[in-house]
Amino acid sequence: MSTLNLTNLLAGQVTSYGVYDDNYNIETLKKINFITAANGLFRVEKTPTAIFKTLVEEYKKPIPGLNLMSEGPELLVPKIPFRFLQMALSFYLDVYDKDKTEASLLFFWNKDNVRLPEIYSDNTPVKGLISEGQLVVYVPRQKNSAGLSEFHMDPMVDWLRNNLSLFAETHSHHSMSAFFSSTDDANENATQFYGVWGKIKNQQPEFAFRYCSGDSKTKICPSVLFEWPEVTTTKTYEVTSDVPGFQRQQFTEVEKEVYKGPFEKLEYPADWMEQHTKAVVANKFKSTYPVNTTYPSRYLSNRDGSLEKMEQLDMEYYGDYYDQALLDPFAWETQETEMNITGFEDAEIIQFIDKNDEKNKQDIQDNLIDITSEYTALGYKSVIESAIDGAKQSASL
Structure with missing residues (x-):
């Protein structure tokens, strides 16, 4: 239990709650903030480049004493030329x-x-x-x-x-x-x-x-x-x-x-x-299956002799555009097989995430759900006290 409470305490280091009044100061904002303004509850996320304000819930009646907040970004760095x-x-x-x-x-x-x-x-x-x-x-x-x-x-x-x-x-x-x-x-x-x-x-x-x-x-x-x-x-x-x-009257707009x-x-x-680099379509085996050139269906011949139908273009995604290379039934004969492995992918810039890391990432996401629920139920003060008590108990063991 003390581990979870301590995690709650750590989560409090990147999440805060506040109000949008005359004492509101962006310098004190943490990574994620939930700010109560006169017109609603806002999620305010601060990065080194900007503050992003998103309305979570709009209030039917304004809260007296607080300022109105509007959604949108606020740059913390100069605009891009x-x-x-x-x-x-x-x-x-x-x-x-x-x-x-x-x-x-x-x-x-x-x-x-x-x-x-x-x-x-x-x-x-x-x-x-x-x-x-x-x-x-x-x-x-x-x-x-x-x-x-x-x-x-x-x-x-x-x-x-x-x-x-x-x-x-x-x-x-x-x-x-x-x-x-x-x-x-x-x-x-x-x-x-x-x-x-x-x-x-x-x-x-x-x-x-x-x-x-x-x-x-x-x-x-x-x-x-x-x-x-x-x-x-x-x-x-x-x-x-x-x-x-x-x-006579004149107005300027x-x-x-x-x-x-x-x-x-x-x-x-x-x-x-x-x-x-232009991505090319892999096609080792030429298909002799009849082709509809208006809305082409493509088939790849497998080594066992079976035919595998290739998906048509995603009409919702492509809109009114078609790649002419895909519409040309003879273009498939000349295109080369795409090689997914190239030399620069082995350059040691970072350590890539393996499957175990992906699992750990999911565990962290699940734990954050628990953190949020307990944090909401107990409140900030209770979480701190519980985390401190847990730390003392662990130190005495």
């Missing part, structure tokens, strides 16, 4: 022109000013990495297809995540619309910002941005995160009347919105393109 987003868009355009695929680019914040790696353990140079002040921009080693950009095999990504602060991840949907797909929803769960570009060949490309905190995924205006240029529209209205004695393009194409480091 817009030119880096232009460089990202330029990179996405070149990848699409070359291979008709998606691509990814990541942002980190070097809060402790740690030295960035320059070579892998096999003495090959680290590429795709630039920094300006504490802002770090990284194009990971990625395998990209028409509907997916993968960079989980790059050990540098894990190093950056472990040693720097998460800030933002962006990727392209090339000719598709800018939206967060079911795949994005499944993969994007870290507390940070996310962005996606779509219809990148248009004069006014589409874009969508959001942040994730806890179970919430909340869309935002990109100007929250970037030094995004604005467009100001000024309209003047004149009101007249034939009523005797009526004086000013509207501001984020600039939507066209965007100037900027140069970016040449090694960014070296980080991109």
Whole structure:
């Protein structure tokens, strides 16, 4: 029992409860905070780059003496210069022109000013990495297809995540619309910002941005995160009347919105393109099964002579876009088998999690559920007293 209570005590070091009044101070916030404001209970998560406020429960009547709180992010670091987003868009355009695929680019914040790696353990140079002040921009080693950009095999990504602060991840949907797909929803769960570009060949490309905190995924205006240029529209209205004695009146209306393009194409480091590899479809055995070229069904011939049907495109995910290589029945004859193992995956940047660690992670999650329930039932003071008593008993044994 003392172990669980001590765990509760430790959990209290990263979780706090408070009120949103005139004494509210962000400097005293812990990692996770539940703040009672006049208009509701908020989950407030603090990272080195931003504070993310999410409404948990709205109150029907405001609480007197407290201030109103609004949902949304509050940056603790400078906004990202817009030119880096232009460089990202330029990179996405070149990848699409070359291979008709998606691509990814990541942002980190070097809060402790740690030295960035320059070579892998096999003495090959680290590429795709630039920094300006504490802002770090990284194009990971990625395998990209028409509907997916993968960079989980790059050990540098894990190093950056472990040693720097998460800030933002962006990727392209090339000719598709800018939206967060079911795949994005499944993969994007870290507390940070996310962005996606779509219809990148248009004069006014589409874009969508959001942040994730806890179970919430909340869309935002990109100007929250970037030094995004604005467009100001000024309209003047004149009101007249034939009523005797009526004086002519003028009204001015000013509207501001984020600039939507066209965007100037900027140069970016040449090694960014070296980080991109087009993922190819594995097909060792040519199938002679009849093909429907409108909505193609593909079959792979197994060594035992049986035919294995390949899944069709996920229409919900791909929208109105098709990779022409998939529609061409002859393209399958020329594509090479994808090799999932490459040299850089053996670079010793971090220690990868094994199956036992995954089990331990699940045990920790289960224990946190117990921690929350006991913490709520007993209260902070009771948990501390119980943990201290348990520690004394253990010391006396």
